[in-house]
Amino acid sequence: MKSNERKIYLQRESHFSSAHKLSSKNLTLEENQKFWGKCSSLHGHNYKIIVTLYGEIDAETGMVFNINLLKPMIEKVVNTMDHKNLDEDVEFFRNNLSTAENIAVYIWDNLVNDIPNKLLYSIKLWETDRNSVIYKGSNP
């Protein structure tokens, strides 16, 4: 592939709605309520994510990566969580609390091997309008 040596960020937004609760298996109901407050009860969020790729603009295609290829990769991961109870329906969250942090890690881990040439740069995830995380994992 020819490169014109100009690097650029490419972003794709996606959404999903999931139920979850934050509670530790090692704590009693009362202890969980004390630690996590209202979040220890089952509730839901409309999550928003932005997946960012970073790389050189290919001189022939004019693209870093074809968004038409990126879309189904993101949808595949998002569909494992959309309209699901994260804690019960997604294996990863049986052993990892379904915090925004861990959801971003889950998305990264499920995308990084599909996106070629180490292009995956970051996952930004909003749990609410006011609460968000940005994860930059390792890209082997």
Ligand SMILES: Nc1nc2c(c(=O)[nH]1)N=C([C@H](O)[C@H](O)COP(=O)(O)OP(=O)(O)OP(=O)(O)O)CN2
């Ligand atoms: N570090 C984190 N802290 C918290 C997380 C998280 O994922 N990472 N998650 C929660 C709960 O999931 C909770 O549902 C957050 O919702 P809520 O408190 O309603 O959200 P807001 O802060 O946007 O609501 P306010 O109206 O601003 O209080 C808790 N902590």
Ligand SMILES: [Zn+2]
């Ligand atoms: Zn929540």
